[in-house]
Amino acid sequence: MTQTKYIQGAGGGGGKGGGGSRTPTEADDSLQSIQFANVLDLISEGEIQGLDDGNKSIFLDDTPVQNADGSNNFSGYTVITRNGTQGQTHIPGDFGSTQVERVVNVEVTNGTPVTRSVTGTNVDRLRVTLTIPSLQKIEDDGDVVGNSVEIKIQISYNGGTFADVLPGGSDTITGKSSNRYQRDYMITLSSSTNVQVRVLRVSANGTSKIQGATFFQSFTEIVDEKLSYPNSALVALRFDSREFNSIPTRKYLIRGIKVKIPSNATVDTTTHLGRITYSGVWDGTFQAATWTNDPAWCLYDLLISDRYGAGIPEDTLDKYDFFSASQYCNALVDDGKAGQEPRFSLNMLINSRDEVYNVIQEMTAIFRGIAYYSAGSLVLNQDKPTDSSYALGPSNVIDGLFTYTGTSQKARHTVATVAYQNYDTQGDTEFEYVEDHDAVAKHGIINKDIKAVGCYSQGQAHRIGKWTLLSEQNLTETCQFSVGIESGIIVRPGQVVDIADPVRAGVRRSGRVRSATATQLTVDNSTNLSGSLATSTNDPKVTVMLPSGIAEVRDIPAGGIQPQANGTATIDVTAAFSQTPTAGAVFLVQTSDLQSQQFRVLSVTETEDGVYGVSAAAYNASIYDAVEKDTQLTTRDITNLSAIPNAVTAIAVDEFLYETGQGVFVGASISWQHDRVNVSEFRVQYRVDNDNFETLTTASPSITIRDIRAGSLQVQVQARNYLNRGSQITTSTFTLQGKTAPPQLITTLSDPNYINFDMIPVNGQAKLTWRQSLDLDVRNGGHVRLRHSPNTSNVTWSNSTSISEEIAGSATEAYADLKSGTYSMKFIDSGGRESQNFALIEYTKPDLESSEEVSALSATEDPTFPGTKTNLFVDSTDQELEMAANGAVLHTTGEYEFNGNPFTLSKVGSLKLESTIRARSSFPNASRLDSVADFDAIADFDGTTPTTCDVKMYVRTTEDDPSGSPTWTSWRHFNNAEIKCRAFELKAEFETNDNTAQISVDQLRVRALMPYRTLSGTVTTSTSANVSVAFGTGNGFYVDPSVGIIFNAQATGEFYKIENLSATGFEVSVYDASANPARVSRTVRWNAVGHGKG
Secondary structure, eight states: OOOOOOOOOOOOOOOTTSOOOOOOOBOOOOOOOOOEEEEEEEEEESOEEEESSGGGGEEETTEESBOTTSOBSSSSOEEEEEEOOTTOOOOOSTTSEEEEEEEEEEEEBBTBOEEEEOOOSSOOEEEEEEEESOBEEEOTTSOEEOEEEEEEEEEEETTOOOEEOSTTSOEEEEEOBSSOEEEEEEEEOSOOSSEEEEEEEOSOOOOSSEEOOEEEEEEEEEEEOOOOOTTEEEEEEEEEGGGOSSOOOEEEOEEEEEEEEETTEEEOSSSSTTOEEEOSOOOSOEEEEEEOOOHHHHHHHHHHOSSSSOOOOGGGBOHHHHHHHHHHHHSEEEOSSSSEEESOOOOOOOOSOOOHHHHHHHHHHHTTEEEEEETTEEEEEEOSOOOOOEEEOGGGSGGGOOEEEEOOGGGSOSEEEEEEEEGGGTTEEEEEEEEOHHHHHHHOOOEEEEEOTTOOOHHHHHHHHHHHHHHHHHOOEEEEEEEOHHHHTTOOTTOEEEEOOHHHHSSOOEEEEEEEOSSEEEESOOTTOOTTSSOSSSOOEEEEEOTTSOEEEEEOOTTOEEEOTTSOEEEEOSSOOSSOOOTTOEEEEEBTTBOOEEEEEEEEEEEETTEEEEEEEEOOTTHHHHHHTOOOOOOOOOOOTTSOOOOOEEEEEEEEEEEETTEEEEEEEEEEEOOOTTOSEEEEEEEETTSOOEEEEESSSEEEEEEEOSEEEEEEEEEEOTTOOBOOOEEEEEEEOGGGSOOOOOOOTTSTTOOOOEEEEETTEEEEEOOOOSOHHHHTTOEEEEEEESOSSSOOSTTOEEOSSOEETTOOEEEEEOOSEEEEEEEEOTTSOBOSSOEEEEEOOOSOSSEEEOGGGOEEOTTTOOSEEESEEEETTTTEEEEOEETTEEOSEEEEEOTTOSEEEEEEEEEEEEEEEEEEEEOOOGGGGGGOTTGGGOSOOTTSOOSSOEEEEEEEEESSOTTSOOOOOOOEEESEEEEEEEEEEEEEEEEOSOTTOEEEEEEEEEEEEEEEEEEEEEEEOOSSSOEEEEOOTTOOOSSOOEEEEEEOOSSTTOEEEEESOOSSEEEEEEEOSSSSOOEEOOEEEEEEEEEOOO
16 A cells, blocks of 8 residues: 545635635545556576576566665565575465455445455455545635545454554545545455454544545455475565556576585685685585576586486586586686686576487587597596697508598688677677777678577677687688597597597608507617708607507607617607506607607597497697687697609590580590699689689599680699699690580591491381480480482482481480481480481392382473572573572572472372482682681581581372362471372472572482382183273272283184273183184283382
């Protein structure tokens, strides 16, 4: 409830004799109904340390409840907290209760109290709600002012006397309200048995001018559940609803879960809040749990907790790994603001369920940790400055092979935008921009967005971004190799290892120990271990794997390496080894001018029985100071391959076509010769014509480039050593024909790609077969072109003519009309370019068919060519049909219609047409050169023959009488054709595709053939007249047949006579041998042989 204030209306003037009047006034309303909101927030698993600074750490709609000076920004609020202990008490009030409202809505008048019984059981509290429709008084002068009402609330238990429960016995509601006003009263019950509640009005009842009617609106029965929510940190808020339009957002700045920390640890609660410092030597025990933002011990507690964490048995964790990580995390570094802060701090909220592995990886990433399972335990390592703990060389790596891979420059970022949270903005996300200035200058801005999980420090966010950029730009290499079981069971992720790779170093500096004492090694090979190797100025050292599995380093005195006559070498050390190395132990020698490579192991995987694959990332101990102290990175001298390689020789280019999707593209294989000494890689630069150079690198002496065009290919190759020093550049230039090169067609029999063009007669047709084209742009989008010449000798492509439409370039066979002469073929690519040579096969057709030429339907147009000519003329000297002139050049198309058109049969019949075309193509006399407008565009000229010239034969037919109004079919191309018609017409079409090319035809013929037919029968001749023999309707011959008669003569000298022979029949009589022959009756057998059917 809110204390109200009574407002007294002002007095009025006037009265008799005053001579004036006044306007009544109304006082402002001073009473308002008040509501409160109750919120219970679960803020964490318990036990936590608590709010960071009391109510100053609570923010409602981003405004602190209490200011730093202790003043409040809100009124009428209540805060109750529980830190999540096991035995914490419940939060009293309406934060965990069951409430049932009982509506009464009865006016309470003076002398007439209103009583109601509490019906619920186990009721702890009652909330009584009173309603006053209006509370005001109208003065005699008309002013409206406030009023007051005094009420009492009484409780009776078990039928006993009613007792007052309000402080002071009663409550007076004073003020002015012109509208409905409500007030609640909270009453705590001492018993819940047979409870009655009564409301009384002490004040007199109101009048029309004194308004203050009071209603017993309702009472609410409240049963407190008293839930304590053990192990759950809670904040209960009760606040005046007038402060907010809706439930406000809440934020709490807390010191979170208490975790186990070592017994010698102290948590800083002043300067670097949450940081742990250590004193003395840790004995391995833990103290009582407390709050810290140390990421190592927060992770440890999360792993072992069986309430909110993974529940991992504590004895499976190496607590000393976490102790070591904690020490590194809590070391103070520059915060970028002239101060210091812990290297890594953890302030994160985990409010969703996830796989244990994912949570571990997310938390370890905060402090550059590496966690993995090994031998049933979880091992924790950290990316921090670490001494090498293992030595590797060809002697303990399978096949002695190290494989290196690097990142693309395009994949390396030059700037980072790191998202972190800020205490000053109540955990809102801020962004820290980090830039590698040198990388930006070289490669421009390549941004990487990073989310710094659990990070509330701008300085830590900056270090995360800087670490990412420096790692990507400088630690770009990974190394993969395989080891046997002796190393596989020792090498572990997170370890730093020394690698002595003679391929990179240029010399052999590692091997196996043959025998040893505590101060001297005898090693297996003296190669590159000379007596002058160890000096007083080059800091010689030897690393040896001891029986314990530890790599131990010792200095070598000057002259301490001595090759032996048996090929071994001895190595002395200045201080004895902690254990005497055993035979077979791996050793590694380093000097200041040639050091081993260092890598941090990322993974170890058993790939097969007894073989382990290891992957490791480049390691540089100076990167840590570069990130935290802004020092320069230093690099190790890992090779003596400083000699500049020899220049490459014998650059060669082999171009090829390749197919991708539906397209054919041009590629080229570039190769060269080199001795491969001191070579890390070859840099290849190439360009076509005057394009910009493209640059590629390769470790092998060859490279393939794709999707290039035809033109002049310039190639530059340079050998480069491991220090990126290059040889002299070797340059060569080649001409790429690309898809402009004519297709290959190989006719050399001994060549494995011989075209093998062949023809087999099949059912009256020629089946032509060949080997598929070698060229992709023929097989994809190209064609096969077939031609025929009637000649069997001196055949050229230009004196042959087409016998088919274009055939798909991927085909390997086709069928054509079977006829004597020479078949030939060429490949045509997708750009229309023909193969430069052609394949041919000769064939002489045997005369085995039962057919005969019908001269009346055959046509021989040469040598005069009397038919109708379009764009053609007859060279009377050479008796050839040729293209006519078209101004200064020649026509490129022409047409010749046969002189005998139409060729007519007496009726519809079937016949076969065989065409013969003998042609040649040429370029006319060079005197035409001056008249050619674009001479450079001519692909071929005098001295060679054009290949695009062609003559094709066409036929059309009709079954109508051609002398009337026949309906003709369309023209169709043919070489040999079988037709059924009443008449047909012939024409030849000429085409050169070049107005400087001429085609000359000296033979143009078509033979019409009809098959032989034989009819036979018997008839008895008459003694009085000829007997008629008819072949039958529709069964006659196209022309008169030959008829033979056979009969048995009954007297010497009898003979027969055939008369009126026609295509449809004949008449026959048999005569005796008298001087005046007379007809006799005989039975004769006749045979009619002819061709055609009509």
